Amino acid sequence: MAESRNRRWQRATVAEAVDVADRIMRIVLAPEHPRKVRAGEHIDLELELNGRTEMRSYSLVEANDDGSRLAITVFHTPHSRGGSEYMHTLGVGDVLRITEPLQDFPLRVGAPQYVLLAGGIGITAILGMARVLKAVRADYRVIYVGRSRSAMAYLDQVREEHGDRARIHVDDEGTSLDAASVVAELAPGTELYMCGPIRLMDAVRRAWIERDLEISDLRFETFGSSGWFDPEEFEVEIPRLGVNTTVGRDESLLEALERAGVEMMFDCRKGECGLCQVTVQEIRGEVDHRDVFFSEAQKSVRPAAKLCSCVSRVATEQTDDAAAASGTISSSSPVETTHPVPRLRIDVS
Amino acid sequence: MSITTEQNATQAPAPGVTADVSESIAEHTTPEQITTAKIFPYPLNAWWVAAWDHEVTSKALLSRTVADKSLALYRTEAGAPVALADACWHRLAPLSQGKLVGNDQVQCPYHGLRFNPAGRCTFMPAQDTVNPSARVPSYPVVERDRYVWVWLGDPELADPETIPDMHQMSSEEWAGDGETIAAECNYQLILDNLMDLTHEEFVHSSSIGQDELSESDFEVTHDGNTVTVSRWMYNLDPPPFWLKNMRDKFPGFSGKVDRWQIIHYSYPGTICIDVGVAKAGTGAPEGDRSQGVNGYVMNTITPETKRTSHYFWAFMRNYRLESQLITTQLRNGVHGVFGEDETMLKAQQTAIEANPDHEFYSLNIDAGGMWVRRILEKALRAEGREQA
Ligand code: FES
Ligand code: FES
Ligand SMILES: [Fe+2]
Numbered sequence: 145m146a147e148s149r150n151r152r153w154q155r156a157t158v159a160e161a162v163d164v165a166d167r168i169m170r171i172v173l174a175p176e177h178p179r180k181v182r183a184g185e186h187i188d189l190e191l192e193l194n195g196r197t198e199m200r201s202y203s204l205v206e207a208n209d210d211g212s213r214l215a216i217t218v219f220h221t222p223h224s225r226g227g228s229e230y231m232h233t234l235g236v237g238d239v240l241r242i243t244e245p246l247q248d249f250p251l252r253v254g255a256p257q258y259v260l261l262a263g264g265i266g267i268t269a270i271l272g273m274a275r276v277l278k279a280v281r282a283d284y285r286v287i288y289v290g291r292s293r294s295a296m297a298y299l300d301q302v303r304e305e306h307g308d309r310a311r312i313h314v315d316d317e318g319t320s321l322d323a324a325s326v327v328a329e330l331a332p333g334t335e336l337y338m339c340g341p342i343r344l345m346d347a348v349r350r351a352w353i354e355r356d357l358e359i360s361d362l363r364f365e366t367f368g369s370s371g372w373f374d375p376e377e378f379e380v381e382i383p384r385l386g387v388n389t390t391v392g393r394d395e396s397l398l399e400a401l402e403r404a405g406v407e408m409m410f411d412c413r414k415g416e417c418g419l420c421q422v423t424v425q426e427i428r429g430e431v432d433h434r435d436v437f438f439s440e441a442q443k444s445v446r447p448a449a450k451l452c453s454c455v456s457r458v459a460t461e462q463t464d465d466a467a468a469a470s471g472t473i474s475s476s477s478p479v480e481t482t483h484p485v486p487r488l489r490i491d492v493s
Numbered sequence: 494m495s496i497t498t499e500q501n502a503t504q505a506p507a508p509g510v511t512a513d514v515s516e517s518i519a520e521h522t523t524p525e526q527i528t529t530a531k532i533f534p535y536p537l538n539a540w541w542v543a544a545w546d547h548e549v550t551s552k553a554l555l556s557r558t559v560a561d562k563s564l565a566l567y568r569t570e571a572g573a574p575v576a577l578a579d580a581c582w583h584r585l586a587p588l589s590q591g592k593l594v595g596n597d598q599v600q601c602p603y604h605g606l607r608f609n610p611a612g613r614c615t616f617m618p619a620q621d622t623v624n625p626s627a628r629v630p631s632y633p634v635v636e637r638d639r640y641v642w643v644w645l646g647d648p649e650l651a652d653p654e655t656i657p658d659m660h661q662m663s664s665e666e667w668a669g670d671g672e673t674i675a676a677e678c679n680y681q682l683i684l685d686n687l688m689d690l691t692h693e694e695f696v697h698s699s700s701i702g703q704d705e706l707s708e709s710d711f712e713v714t715h716d717g718n719t720v721t722v723s724r725w726m727y728n729l730d731p732p733p734f735w736l737k738n739m740r741d742k743f744p745g746f747s748g749k750v751d752r753w754q755i756i757h758y759s760y761p762g763t764i765c766i767d768v769g770v771a772k773a774g775t776g777a778p779e780g781d782r783s784q785g786v787n788g789y790v791m792n793t794i795t796p797e798t799k800r801t802s803h804y805f806w807a808f809m810r811n812y813r814l815e816s817q818l819i820t821t822q823l824r825n826g827v828h829g830v831f832g833e834d835e836t837m838l839k840a841q842q843t844a845i846e847a848n849p850d851h852e853f854y855s856l857n858i859d860a861g862g863m864w865v866r867r868i869l870e871k872a873l874r875a876e877g878r879e880q881a
Contacts (some may be wrong), residue, residue, distance in 0.1 A: 248626060250628075252610070252611055252612075252648075253633070253648045253649055253651070254631075254633060254648070255611070278651055279649065280649055358609075358615075359613065359615075359623065360609060360611070360613035360615050360623070360625075362625075363625070364625065412624075412626075416624045416625070416626055417624065418620065435621055435622065436622060436625055437620070437624070438621070438622065439621035439622050440620070443619060447727070
């Protein structure tokens with residue numbers, strides 16, 4: 145039950161690679177050291193990108209009983225950092241490095257009612273849970289939201305396996321989901337598990353807090369927590385230490401500071417513990433908070449005061465909002481025609 | 494979950510069947526047969542009794558170890574029992590030394606993190622949010638027949654339907670009470686003890702033992718999860734314990750009796766023994782027990798560690814239900830009898846430890862206990878935990 149915090153790496157061979165929906169591919173991996181898989185688990189996977197080794201996390205959609213076959217699903221995002229492109233070139237027999245299954249999104253058996261909410265590729269984290277809840281005869285509903293049917297993987301499977309318990313919402317058919325109404329319908333004590341785009345999850349979270357439901361009954365996968373903005377390169381400066389460096393699109397602020405020789409404190413490296421927080425002195429751009437440590441109120445402080453360096457970033461200020469975000473360096477600095485690189489001046493503990 | 498692929502047809506070999514891996518393991522371990530293991534491993538996909546109903550309250554936390562897992566047990570205000578792992582998520586301080594606070598929550602004694610019955614953290618000091626990953630395991634738990642049963646294995650398999658039948662404990666047709674023995678031995682030694690009652694003649698000679706026990710024949714039957722050992726003895730003098738019981742129901746009784754012991758084992762650790770005597774020749778073996786007295790010894794054994802056990806027992810009877818005196822006398826009587834077993838079991842465990850190179854050998858009388866061991870062995874293999 146107590147899951148290990150240590151990543152154990154192993155080799156895995158691609159046993160199957162097939163397209164299952166528009167730009168969505170299912171890859172079955174045969175790991176070197178199989179073990180039984182639990183709902184909600186994911187693997188981290190290493191891939192080679194432009195000569196660099198990078199890591200990505202993928203939910204385990206399915207596995208056989210002894211875990212010797214692990215299925216993941218890869219969505220080909222046009223704006224991605226290249227990872228999904230690489231994954232889509234994989235073929236049977238290719239060998240990868242993956243971790244043993246990791247659990248950051250455990251399903252608890254025993255709640256009176258469940259809602260499983262999947263947005264797009266988030267269905268990959270939700271499918272296994274739905275199967276478990278069906279098997280233990282729990283009272284559950286599956287809500288699956290997507291842009292268009294062709295882009296929704298495992299749609300038939302969801303309908304076949306969960307029948308009346310499944311509800312499908314498709315944006316381009318005009319049946320978009322109203323997150324607030326989902327929350328409004330819940331009986332107190334219901335556990336809601338969600339995985340999907342940040343905007344969807346934020347909307348649910350807000351409605352949840354507004355209804356004053358027990359916050360621990362709202363469950364979500366945090367590794368995927370993309371930010372509100374695409375990752376951009378930005379500059380960072382620590383005047384006290386004379387440090388000046390650039391944070392690349394592919395790395396975190398924490399990594400960049402460590403690379404620059406700053407001794408940083410951290411533990412979780414996924415925006416949960418708050419140990420890696422830095423103090424903002426000046427900012428050009430907007431903080432893209434991607435942690436769950438700071439509260440909504442703390443995150444909405446202007447000018448930004450603190451951020452978790454392991455996950456949060458700085459993005460170019462959105463022009464429409466620029467005026468609204470008064471008090472920031474950028475809005476009071478002279479108007480420039482080209483976007484200046486976002487910039488952060490901080491201090492660390 | 495399932496995946497169908499062509500490669501999937503190549504299944505992992507069954508334990509002990511040709512495979513490089515299992516061969517190399519076999520070299521370093523004892524033979525395939527673990528039925529006669531001295532320190533018997535315990536299955537986790539099983540309902541074990543953690544406590545008596547009255548021990549688990551909404552006033553205070555109870556610390557108890559089951560199958561080498563320390564648990565913090567308590568009850569919600571609504572009365573539902575809760576079993577959390579007894580180690581805080583933060584720095585592993587024992588939650589059982591903390592306190593119960595509003596809304597059925599446990600507050601860690603060290604830095605005050607709070608956990609709800611689901612094991613999720615609901616409060617962290619000095620910050621505005623709660624880390625959503627912070628939790629302690631919360632185990633499936635069911636209260637039934639005066640006991641609190643806990644499931645430490647795969648929660649998806651925890652089916653309350655498989656809790657052993659101990660209905661006499663909560664039936665209006667039965668009365669009685671019991672105790673817990675802190676037994677200093679492996680749990681299976683106690684199951685062995687209860688599955689073979691010929692030891693009564695030697696261990697319990699002053700109360701329930703009599704020569705006819707080891708002289709009479711017995712019958713053993715079994716299925717997937719149960720074993721039954723039946724023994725009938727005819728036309729004998731009742732030993733002191735049974736003479737007293739007969740006189741409670743039939744004042745002034747004297748004479749010969751027919752005596753029975755029907756031992757029912759249910760996976761993983763429950764043994765209910767249907768015991769009694771009836772006036773000789775009045776039809777008890779054929780089913781008419783009206784001229785006799787009938788008790789049920791309700792035993793359920795829980796491994797605490799590999800070498801210590803919680804031995805929960807009660808003695809229930811179906812006559813003179815109104816007499817609290819008889820309830821107390823019977824509980825005290827069985828307390829004395831089981832004290833003799835406790836001493837023997839501890840001595841046996843000590844001798845086992847002192848003689849690590851000696852093995853167990855078996856007798857005819859061990860048939861019941863050996864079938865119990867076989868059932869447990871299968872469960873252990875299914876979990877891949879047959880190596881102690
Ligand atoms: S290291 Fe834990 S929040 Fe950044
Ligand atoms: S150890 Fe429990 S709060 Fe710190
Ligand atoms: Fe005994």
